[in-house]
Amino acid sequence: MSGTQSLMDVTLRPWPSLKKDELNADDLTRQIEQLTAERGSLREITEKSLQDDIIAGKDVPDGTTEEHDGTKETKEAPSKEQRLQDIARLQHEMSGHLEWAKFAANNAVDLLSLVLSADVNKRTVNSFSHTFRHEGLNQGVPFGSFGISRENHDQHVRKPDEAQSLAEYEQRQELVSKGSRMDALDSAVDDILNAAKNVERQVRRETTYWREVRSISDKGWPIQRYRSNVRNVPFAVRYGLPEASDHFKARGLAPLQMDKDGSIMLHPALKLKPKTLRVRISENGNITGTSRLPIEGETDDIAIEKTIQLARDSLFEEELYHEMSIESRQLVAYGVQFRESVIHVKAAEHSQKELLIDCIPRENSIGGSQDHSHDWLAQNVAEGLRLLLAHEHSMRLHRRSQLPPPLTIQKREAPPPALLRTLLAIFKHLEGVDSLYDYLETVARTLENASLRIQLETTREISWANLADSLKESSRNSTSATDQLLDVFMKPFDGKATLSLASSSGAYLEAFVISTRTVIGQPTFGTEHKLSLPSSLVTDLGLFRQLKFSSVEETTSYLDYVLSLHIAHRQLKSDFSSRATVKGNDPRITIKSKSSKKKPAADHDIVVELQNGELKVTASDADSEDLTDGAHHSHIWNAQSAGISLTEMIKSWIG
Amino acid sequence: MHELLLYGQVPAGRHDQVLKILAGVAAVQPRRKLQRCIIYRPQREPEEPGSAARRGGTQNIAVKQTKPAAAAAAATLYYTKLIQKLSEDDFGTEDGLQQTNSTALSADVKDGEGSMWSMRWEDIPDTGDRGVSIRFTNTTDLLSGDPHAHMIAAGPNRFVTEYYVEGHRFVHGNVIAYLHRVLHEPGVRSLEEAPKTSLPSFSSLQLLDLSGAYMLEAKVRVQDFKEAAVLESGVNELKEFQKQMKGCVELGLPDRLSLDTRVKYKPQHAAAAQGRPR
Incomplete structure (x- = not known):
């Protein structure tokens, strides 16, 4: 065997390192690292220190020394034959292993190839081992003649106890599933019930809400x-x-x-x-x-x-x-x-x-x-x-619905509503008018009692009096009757009193007109009384035609004066036409008494005084110096009781 | 007084709806307004444009013309309108019975009543672009006398035509919205020499626009045109209204020249050839 042959002259030597003339950067770093590991800091590795190390026997690291020792031991251990025998035995053993491994590997390759060859695409002769090619394929072993399949163990008959446990298991599974299904159904039913209840509640809620909304809406609330x-x-x-x-x-x-x-x-x-x-x-x-x-x-x-x-x-x-x-x-x-x-x-x-x-x-x-x-x-x-x-x-x-005026630089501002102003104006007007008219009525009655004919007409507020007529007239107006009615209160209040005096012929021709106007604001800032005198009186007495007063007292005192002037200078003068003479501006008249045999004609001063609704007439002898003289008469008329007429009284005094 | 204007059209079918929407927007009830407009034209013919400049050479040393603008303005002639406020009762009845037998118009009013007649002059709208139409107008209320005679003498003018306007008015802040349409009396109006003293019945009037469409006029009146702030606030208010009405009525600027109230110059021969009655 060639493998065994080559192993015969094997010598163990260190793995030949790559011979390189130039160390590249990686190698250098590696060597430096190795050196640092072996000998410490690079700075201490000098030629001298290495020499010292060699001398001291520390030329190689410890591990290497031991290896060397080991190899030395194997090389130089016992005797040579023994060593040879050992080697031979080991060689044999090793070759046996190798053979076996080769065989097993070939078999495995063949088996896999054969299995794979079932697939036409992977069917190649080369994938088989040499031996099998010769001894299998060439001998008629067909491709794909070896199959592998997964095995099914279903047919496996279980042991009784196993079967029983399995059956129990299955039964348990079934029970559990049934239970969980019931559970799910239960909760589903609950959910549906809840939903139904919820819907019902919602519907009831909506119904209630809408019913209330409708009832509100039906009542006319927008x-x-x-x-x-x-x-x-x-x-x-x-x-x-x-x-x-x-x-x-x-x-x-x-x-x-x-x-x-x-x-x-x-x-x-x-x-x-x-x-x-x-x-x-x-x-x-x-x-x-x-x-x-x-x-x-x-x-x-x-x-x-x-x-x-x-x-x-x-x-x-x-x-x-x-x-x-x-x-x-x-x-x-x-x-x-x-x-x-x-x-x-x-x-x-x-x-x-x-x-x-x-x-x-x-x-x-x-x-x-x-x-x-x-x-x-x-x-x-x-x-x-x-x-x-x-x-x-x-x-x-x-x-708002009127045509707006053209835009100007002045901003239009809505006037604040006159609420308190109206209230105040009504109070003030009524107060002024009532106290004035009370007085006028007293005066009128007093004068009536003195048989001076006089006629009094009073209207507290003209527009209130004519309300019905004015509403009827302006029916075509765009504002409603209610608004027109209330609009009356927004305007200035006008009261009017007419005091008509009877002329000598008995007709009421001459009239004192007192109009009272109340405005809270411009131009009168309250109540104003305007007295208009009849023109004849004005010319006769030399007075102003129109006078304005801001209070009732002023008006009444002036009216007192004018009325007493009228009585003295006109009424009495016309009664005693030939005998009366007027001197000065006072309400005083001098009447000559009728001359008789007993007495010579004497002058009587008649003083007319109208005050607090009482008419006081005093007659005195104009010639007599002594005021306490018996020729001094006086009479007072008031509103309560009718008395003798003024003219009669004076006639009785002066004869 | 200047008027800021926007116009929109409302088809007859949508009139009621728009009326309700406007009432809601303005929060007031619609107010029905009827009026008669009588148009007058100056008797003088307008001069040929530019004729003043071409009027011959002169040997005088050229001096600056003292008031060219005023002269030009004087030369421009305008149509004027007479507007009569009417109520339903003023119209004649169906069977031809006339309510009044007077032979002349009368503008006399009682004390404390508003005028029934007014004279109105409108300028051609400004050229400025503010998103609204701006024009100068002048309205004079007539309180007595015969308005027609007054107008004839004032120009001197001559009567052109008359027509009626019916519609509803709303006031929304400073915006006056007038949803109206124009009616006229059928027949040949050019033969008439003077406005009618007694009105025809309302039902005999015909629509000028036969589709029955209404016009919505949104108007803001401005007194101090020179004050930028006042004008601006007026324009803004009108535009606000325009925005509010978006989707209901599209309010827009009318063509400036369609609101021209000037009397056009017509060359003599052309006028004679066309012979078109005005």
């Missing part, structure tokens, strides 16, 4: 879509008045939120405590009248509608209060004060009556005073203010 949070709050109700001022308009919208069982949940805007306007009358610090709560809607409304209604009312009252509190700042001069969230309005100049207006939560008991004598007034004032704001709202719409 419902609108709500953009944010569409899922829970699809709709919102607009309860604010459409013409409210901006701030209150924005507050007039509340989302209709669904709660758990579908009924509408209250929005914070609705939940706020509804407020109401309260008007109280205070007299000398005591509350003598309080306005009632506004009437609530029908009680069978569902809660939400009631709440909406309350919220609407509250919003309205708050706006009313807000507008008035702003207005009150301009009216300080008229005695309107805003203290501690209460508006104090002085109702009349001479009385201690005061109106207290505030806005309080509805729940608070509105009453609190025992005295209810002025409840009617408080209530009327409150209702009047509400009407005025409602009117203002409709006027806003009216103004």
Whole structure:
């Protein structure tokens, strides 16, 4: 065998290292590494130290020395024959192994080739071993004559206990699967039931919600879509008045939120405590009248509608209060004060009556005073203010729908509604007119009692008196009758009193006209009385035709003067035409008494004095110096009792 | 006074819907407006354009023309309009009974009432591009007298034609939206010499646009045209309205020259050849 031959002269020598003249970088690093491992730092490897090492016997590392020793031992161990025998034996052994390995490898190759040869594509003669080619294929062993297949062990008959355990296992499996199926079905049924319940709840919820929404909508509240949070709050109700001022308009919208069982949940805007306007009358610090709560809607409304209604009312009252509190700042001069969230309005100049207006939560008991004598007034004032704001709202719409004026650099600003101003104007006007007319009536009656014929006609407010006519006339106007009615209150108030005097012929020709005009603002800033005198009187007495007074006292005192002048200078003069002479501007007339035999004609001074509704006439002897003389008569007429006529009286005095 | 304008068209079928939408947008009820417009034309013929410049040579030393613009403006002639506010009752009845037998128009009004007649002059819209049409207008209310006689004497003018406008008006802030259409009396109007003193019945009027389409006019009036801020705010408000109406009515700029109110110059022979009544 060639292998055995070659092994005969084998010598073991170190693996020849590659001879290289030049070490490349890798080799060099490797050598340096090796050197560092063997001898430590490269710096210490010098020729001298190596020489020393050789001398000291440390020329090679320890391991190598031992190897060398081993080889030496095998080489130079026992005797030569023994060694040869050993080698021969080993050779034989090794060749045996090699043979066997070769055989096994050939067999394996052949087997694999034969198996693979079943596939036509992999059928090559070369893949078989030499031996098999000669002794197998050439002898007629066909390709693909050896097959491999996976074995199926099903037919394997199990042992009884194994079978039993298997059966048990299967049974268990079946039970478990059945159980889990039941479980799944159970939970599915639960789920479906839950879903059904959920759907039912949802449906009920939606039904409730929609029913409430519909009932709200049927009552006329405008419902609108709500953009944010569409899922829970699809709709919102607009309860604010459409013409409210901006701030209150924005507050007039509340989302209709669904709660758990579908009924509408209250929005914070609705939940706020509804407020109401309260008007109280205070007299000398005591509350003598309080306005009632506004009437609530029908009680069978569902809660939400009631709440909406309350919220609407509250919003309205708050706006009313807000507008008035702003207005009150301009009216300080008229005695309107805003203290501690209460508006104090002085109702009349001479009385201690005061109106207290505030806005309080509805729940608070509105009453609190025992005295209810002025409840009617408080209530009327409150209702009047509400009407005025409602009117203002409709006027806003009216103004808005008018043609706008062209744009200019001046910004148009809507005038603040006149609420307190109207209230004040009514109070002031009525106060002025009433006290004036009271006086006029007294005067008229006094003069009647003195048999001076006089006729009095008074109209507290002209437009109120002509209301029906003016409403009928302007039926074609675009504004509604209610607005026209309330519009009357926005205009200046005009009262008119006519005091007609009988002329000598008995016809009422000459008339004193006192017109009273009240405006809170320009041009009169309150009440103004304008007195127009009849022209004949003006020419006769040399007075001004028209005079304006700002208070009742001035008017009455002037009227007193003019009336007494009229009586003295005209009435008496016409009665005693030839005998009377007028001197000066005083209401005084000098009448000559009829000359008789007994007495010579004497001059009598008649002084006419009209004051506080009483007519006082004093006659005195003009010639006598002494005032305490007996020729001194005086008489007073008043409104209560009819007396002797003036002319008769004077005639009786002077004869 | 200047007017900022936008126009849009509404087919007859959509009129009710648009009316409702406008009422919602403006939050007011529509207000029905009827009016009669009578158009007058100056009796003088306009001069040939540029004729002033070509009017012969002169030996004078050329001096600067003192007021060329004013002269040019004076030379331009405009049509003018007389507008009468009407109500349903003013129209005649079906059976030909006329309500009034007066022979002359009268603009007399009682105290405290608004005028029924007004005279209106409109300029050709500005050339500026602000996204809205801007034109100068002048409206004079007539409170007494015979408006027709006044107009004849004022030009001197002559009567051209009359037509009726019916529609609804809304006011939205400063925007005046007028949804209207034009009606006219059928027949040969050119034969008429003067406006009718008694109106025909409303049902006898015919639509000018037979499709029955309505026009939506959005208008903002501006007094201080010179104030940029005021004009700007007016334009913005109108544009805001335009945006709001998007998808409902497309409001847009009309062609400037279609709103021309000037009297056109026509060469004599051409006018004679065409013989087209105006």
